[in-house]
Amino acid sequence: MKKELAKTYAPAEVEDKLYALWCEKGYFTPNVQADKAAGKKTYTIVIPPPNITGQLHMGHALDNTLQDILIRYKRMSGYSTLWLPGTDHASIATEAKIVAAMREEGITKEDLGREKFLERAWAWKEKYGGRIVEQLKKMGSSCDWSRLRFTLDEGCSRAVRDVFSRLYNKGLIYRGERIINWCPHCKTSISNAEVEFEEQKGHFWHIRYPLVGGGGYVEVATTRPETLLGDTAVAVNPEDERYKHLIGTYCVLPLVGRRIPIVADEHAQLDKGTGCVKITPAHDPNDFEVGRRQKLPMEVVLTDDAKITDSYPKYAGMDRYEAHKAIVEDLRAGGYLAEIEDLTHEVGTCYRCGTTIEPMISLQWFVRMEPLAKPAVKAVRQGDIRFVPERFSKNYYHWMENTQDWCISRQLWWGHRIPAYYCQDCGEMVVSADNVDTCAKCGGKMEQDPDTLDTWFSSALWPFSTLGWPDETEDLKHFYPTNTLVTGYDIITFWVSRMIFSALEYTDSIPFDTVLIHGLVRDAQGRKMSKSLGNGIDPLEIIEKYGADALRFALATGNSPGNDMRFSDEKIEAARNFNNKIWNAARFVMMKLDEDTEFGLPSANELATEDKWIISRFNRLVKEVTENIDKYELGVALAKLYDFVWDVFCDWYIELVKQRMTDGDKVAMKVIAYVFSQTMKLLHPYMPFITEEIWQTLPHVGESIVISEFPMYDPALDFAKDEAAIEKIIGCIRAIRNRRAEMNVPPSKKAKLMIVTQDSETFTEKSKVFFTKLASASDVEIATAGEIENAVQIVSDGATLYIPLAEVVDTDKERARLTKELERLSGEIKRIEGKLSNEGFVSKAPTAVIEGERDKLAKYKEMHCATEAALKQL
Secondary structure (H helix, E strand, O other): OOOHHHHHHHHHHHHHHHHHHHHHHOOOOOOOHHHHHHHEEEEEEOOOOOHHHOOHHHHHHHHHHHHHHHHHHHHHHHOOOEOOOOOOOOOHHHHHHHHHHHHOOOOOOHHHHHHHHHHHHHHHHHHHHOOHHHHHOOOOOOOHHHHEEEEHHHHHHHHHHHHHHHHHHEEEEEEEEEEEEOOOOOOEEEHHHHHHEEEEEEEEEEEEEEEOOOOOOEEEEOOHHHHHHHHOOEEOOOOOOOOOHOOEEEEEEEOOOOOOEEEEEEOOOOOOOOOOOEOOOOHHHHHHHHHHHHOOOOOOOOOOOOOOOOOOOOOOOOOOOHHHHHHHHHHHEEEEEEEEEEEEEEEEEEOOOOEEEEEEEEEEEEOOOOHHHHHHHHHHOOOOOEEEEEHHHHHHHHHOOOOEEOOEEEEOOOOOOOOOOOOOOOEEEEOOOOOOEOOOOOOOOOEOOOOOOOOOHOOOOOOOOOOOOOOOOOOHHHHHHOOEEEEEEEHHHHHHHHHHHHHHHHOOOEEEOOOEEEOOOOOOOOEEOOOHHHHHHOOHHHHHHHHHHHHHHHHOOOOOOOOOEOOOOOHHHHHHEEEEEEHHHHHHHHHHHHEEEEEEOOHHHHHOOHHOOOOHHHHHHHHHHHHHHHOOHHHHHHHHHHHHHHHHHHHHHHHHHHHHHHHOOHHHHHHHHHHHHHHHHHHOOOOOOHHHHHHHHHHOOOOOHOOOOOOOOOOHHOHHHHHHHHHHHHHHHHHHHHHHHHOOOOOOOOOOEEEEEEOOOOOOOOHHHHHHHHHHEEEEEEEEEOOOEEEEEEOOEEEEEEEEHHHOHHHHHHHHHHHHHHHHHHHHHHHHHHHHHOOOHHHHOHHHHHHHHHHHHHHHHHHHHHHHHHHHHH
């Protein structure tokens, strides 16, 4: 029995049903043994793991749409494909959410203790962590969910411990005191890559430090007067003649009274400020280096929540901003404040919460970056890994060639606990991938380091840890290295760079060969989506209202690698309209096809010229779409698909063969069935649901479009001569329609058409029907010479067309209309010429306004000539 499509496409009734079918059939899960036996090439994408705190947003939607287009395309192209999904434990974000929930209950982490807190965290993960996965499924993401991974699962955790132990044993991980970025809100260190800089208004406070023994003072300038409590020296340049005599002497720290030395150090610049620099080794990275060179004490003045320590009783307990104000007032009252200078400067903030970070000396764990960065830079420079677009490699080089040691320890409980153990009796420290309970040196009890690792430490191992590394698993051997990483430009430093150096160090291989960079999704006005602007768009609401295919279409439309895109109501409306166009075309095709219609192409000698035209156009489309997708020009490929479906197939081919279909022409049926079904294949990676629903109703096309074969270009199907012939006919029909529209002639008004042409192969008796059906011709005459008197003449490619004027226009009415139009245009010309001859106007009006008037005048004169010619013709 012939299947039928519903009158209208209802995504809500189709999408969940189809997705469940795909999963049940296992279409997204590769059969490794069978693929190997068949000699299939592999194609692997590992998903950028969304945080378990995450809710699907437009960035996720774009990222996963692009990945799904690529994986569906490669699956249909005969590759052994794996799109490996997973989620990230997101230490800082997840712990913050759990702590906030506990706060409402009136309890803290410390009240619970580490073990009980982690029980809560895992319970939270079980409850909310799968939400983002279900939302990705709503998008149609064809991930292999049987391989779902989590950065804290046992396999990934073992890989993290193994890597930490290896790097430590090679001397590439060390523990030491360094200046780190401290977030007083999250109460943890963060890496340099996690610091976001923003412009803030501030001041340079010029402060006098009295010299010991009298005789004046030295003047320093700072943006952070509250940190003077931790000053342990003032530095001057050793070549600075102004201060050479003070080197080795002392000055007095204002408000504190502590004597601090004046030291010679090149950190102080001769031509910058006063030439004197206050040195606060515990709270500034440059000062820290000066402190190490000069062997200065490290005076910590802030607690982990950025309050003044008890060492300074007058300010103890004040937060840094409160202390700032109090210290400035005391400096002013004491006569120490010399000058206040306004400035705007870049201030580091925490990428997670936006709090201004505090540089602080702290005992932390670090990765020694220089030896790891060099091979990673080389891999990109020599082309083993390429960025698309290439310009983003510059961001990568800049980061990797200027990278500093990576602080990897975090003062959190949720995450990978650092595998370092300390003996409580003798102080022995051991780093081990396995748990250590007893000290091998003295037999004492060992306790594990309380800190956890930076989330990005485990994410850096994602391309290979998820495939079973450090074990040599079948998946690792078959699917690694992976192929395309799809990600935003904002995490090249956070994640991409770290995956590259990690893979090279631990697997002796690149992690992927291509990094496809996409931009941000912005609103219709080009603004970044944010809560404060209230311009965020919920992709799930779009899916509920319009369907996942419409969302995917809107996100892929106009997409080009590396560039931000604008999302607008117009795009989603266009997507819905395209869905409807496809659906209506499918209904027409299904209505006309017999149940026994074959989907193979007839032989070339059976094909009509219009059949060869559509086949040739489709064949060229296959070639171009394949090339575009292979070059990651996904938006360009979609634009060509859209134009083909809407214009070429629906608006022209269906109309050209409609009568043949009605007459039961088997060749036309075969051609339309072939082209339409193959077009659905081309569209499937972009719009999986509607194409599958249509596919399931087409007779004799196979089990599922998901596992069907992607169309391939065939040179034998290039019918250039026939294609050119139909293009000429279409050009003529368009020209006739345009001229009739200009003359306000309704399509229902038929008129005789004379075609004068030397191209007898294109303009034949068979072609006449196209003009009667599509160009409102009552009768068609084809001649090699001649013309019709009192006719509209239209020149087109290969032919001159004549339509008797009396058949399309009421001559008296048209003469009156044109006469009235001439009067109007004459008036406009006279008005503008008067304006432009007025010296007062020309001398005072802006140049742009004058040019605008001149353009109008030229336009009106052109219209006047055309109207005069039309009137003369009448």
